[in-house]
Amino acid sequence: MKTFEIAVIGGGLAGMIAAVALGRGGRNVALIAPPAPRQDRRTTALMDQSIRFLDRLTLWDKLKPAAAPLATMRIIDGTNRLLRAPTTTFRSAEVGLEAFGYNFPNKALMEVLEAAVSAEGNITRFTAFAAAIEVSADIVAITLADGETLAAEFAIGADGRKSMLRETVGIDTRNWSYPQTAMVLNFAHSLPHENISTEFHTENGPFTQVPLPGNRSSLVWVQNPSDAQARSEMSLAALSNVVEERMQSLLGKVTVEEGVQIWPLSGMMAHRSGKGRVALIGEAAHVFPPIGAQGLNLSLRDVMALSDILCGRPELPVPADAGNQFDRKRRADIMTRTASVDVLNRSLLSDFLPVQVMRAAGLHILAALPPLRNLVMREGIEPGGGLRDIPAAIRDRLRRKKA
Numbered sequence: 001m002k003t004f005e006i007a008v009i010g011g012g013l014a015g016m017i018a019a020v021a022l023g024r025g026g027r028n029v030a031l032i033a034p035p036a037p038r039q040d041r042r043t044t045a046l047m048d049q050s051i052r053f054l055d056r057l058t059l060w061d062k063l064k065p066a067a068a069p070l071a072t073m074r075i076i077d078g079t080n081r082l083l084r085a086p087t088t089t090f091r092s093a094e095v096g097l098e099a100f101g102y103n104f105p106n107k108a109l110m111e112v113l114e115a116a117v118s119a120e121g122n123i124t125r126f127t128a129f130a131a132a133i134e135v136s137a138d139i140v141a142i143t144l145a146d147g148e149t150l151a152a153e154f155a156i157g158a159d160g161r162k163s164m165l166r167e168t169v170g171i172d173t174r175n176w177s178y179p180q181t182a183m184v185l186n187f188a189h190s191l192p193h194e195n196i197s198t199e200f201h202t203e204n205g206p207f208t209q210v211p212l213p214g215n216r217s218s219l220v221w222v223q224n225p226s227d228a229q230a231r232s233e234m235s236l237a238a239l240s241n242v243v244e245e246r247m248q249s250l251l252g253k254v255t256v257e258e259g260v261q262i263w264p265l266s267g268m269m270a271h272r273s274g275k276g277r278v279a280l281i282g283e284a285a286h287v288f289p290p291i292g293a294q295g296l297n298l299s300l301r302d303v304m305a306l307s308d309i310l311c312g313r314p315e316l317p318v319p320a321d322a323g324n325q326f327d328r329k330r331r332a333d334i335m336t337r338t339a340s341v342d343v344l345n346r347s348l349l350s351d352f353l354p355v356q357v358m359r360a361a362g363l364h365i366l367a368a369l370p371p372l373r374n375l376v377m378r379e380g381i382e383p384g385g386g387l388r389d390i391p392a393a394i395r396d397r398l399r400r401k402k403a
């Protein structure tokens, strides 16, 4: 039986990035990654902190040509409610950045990762599914669907929302669903997007356009399930007209591309992210609706935390309590992000007037107060980043007053 320091189970984006990060961090990694079952036509927006991490892994230069910068984010209240929020615009230049983040096709990132995995001497790839897993105090033993067996000092479950590793170690989950479906598509447009992402808030959920390179954008349109079903059955020409009308023709003529997908909205959170010789990352640990570009950004912070725990002293064996350390390190971030996406989504759906007042007032305040907008932008890019800057900002202000 072959033995490794770390086994990563699952070759979605989270698992592939984890394998590259830990292999580069000096660990001997088994990557159990069957080929993806279907063509992924989604795009992903990664924020500045995640882009810097990809850069440290030397992946960013290769991905950048396929990515469009998100320099401006604009929120437009597209509801017909009595209390409507003002249009709020966030510009990355206000926080001294060229872009808040970048948007690219998942396929482009997967190609860069496939090449990085093949070139990494510390990674051995297995393409069969894990069929059975046994976790003991000293080792994790894995039997693959083709009968091969391997063992590792530590196992990482990147095996998606139905994670076998999570079930094997008996970590329970909390699951919930929303009365909404996300329609996901890419489209070409006749006017340039100028690196602006526009989010229309509607009574059924956000309608979010995100730039791609050239005169193209991606769209995540959250709507009620029967509307989404009906619209997904329209001809591309008819759907293009509907999208253009919803975009208020801001980008001129719209041409929706082949490959429209619909995703019922749901959420899941594992009760813990790890214990003993096991850690769960990505959708094995947390799933939320595709609102506010959070999922993979959170998964990358999982991988950063694992790299700190597992690669600080790669010459030493993996600690037997690394999974517990990981759980402690990740808990607050996962809970905060899950709750904020949930609140944002439910505040749009709610017809309850006080909730509408709070949402509209919140955006009014953000539109009017640059320092607060600045703080929110920094928090969006790097959780903790904005709050960390507060003491320094207060000190600066006091110093200026004294002078």
Ligand SMILES: Cc1cc2nc3c(=O)[nH]c(=O)nc-3n(C[C@H](O)[C@H](O)[C@H](O)COP(=O)(O)OP(=O)(O)OC[C@H]3O[C@@H](n4cnc5c(N)ncnc54)[C@H](O)[C@@H]3O)c2cc1C
Pocket: 009, 010, 011, 012, 013, 014, 015, 032, 033, 034, 035, 036, 037, 042, 043, 044, 045, 046, 128, 129, 130, 131, 158, 159, 160, 161, 163, 164, 182, 184, 220, 263, 281, 282, 283, 284, 290, 293, 294, 295, 296, 297, 298, 299
């Ligand atoms: C419509 C949509 C839009 C999104 N947009 C954004 C965005 O803009 N920004 C952002 O940050 N996030 C976004 N996300 C979230 C993001 O796509 C996911 O968080 C990300 O893809 C990570 O997924 P994963 O690798 O954890 O899971 P998955 O992609 O589900 O991968 C799990 C992998 O594990 C494999 N597997 C399962 N069981 C086994 C087994 N027994 N043995 C071996 N392998 C196994 C599967 O084959 C699969 O390849 C979006 C999500 C959706 C649905």
